[in-house]
Amino acid sequence: MTNKKPKNVFREGPISSDFIGNSIYKHQTKTSIGAHNIFLGQVRADKIDGKTVSAIDYTAYEDMANQKFHEIREAAFEKFDLTCMHIYHSLGIVKAGEICLFVFVSSPRRKVVFKALEYIVEAIKADVPVFGKEIFEDESHQWKVNS
């Protein structure tokens, strides 16, 4: 179920709950699947020096990022018995409380999806050139760094 060419993982703006719900719905026809696992990254209203983050403006080195997402995807299919995998990441403004990352893995068996999802999310955080400008309520900003 792997694809040879990198897909475009990026979506403009937040990932809606309709989109996520519809993705789950679409898997009802894939009846070899016995377990799904989903990670949703949500923009947190961090308080930094008395100021609150109101949104993150995401940018990326898109070609390299899509290539890295592709490599992570290939590596995950190699390591784990997955039926399918979907990754979506936002670009542009995502407000606090909205979803900026959606990772969806499916397998015949549950144990696989727990391990696979953690592997994929950690690889995304470490290896994919995505940049986040944390915008405060007073419109000042700082650059986010993954911890």
Add this chain to the structure above:
Amino acid sequence: MLITIKYFGLIAEVTNTEEESLEFSGTTISDLVNALHSKYDSLKNKDFQIAQNQELVDFETKLTGDEIALLPPFAGG
């Protein structure tokens, strides 16, 4: 050789541009970084990695004339 350099995030704020082309006679990534440090003084105290042809490279790597990108710390997800 003519080198295209892309800047992202915090680094693009320092350079005040997202992309430029430079005629450059050095041979390694390190040579290029030194030249960029001279051009953009405040780049010296910024943390970044370098990609050549969309792969991360170290400072000893030879310049190939492919696209270079200066990448600040990643913040996906």
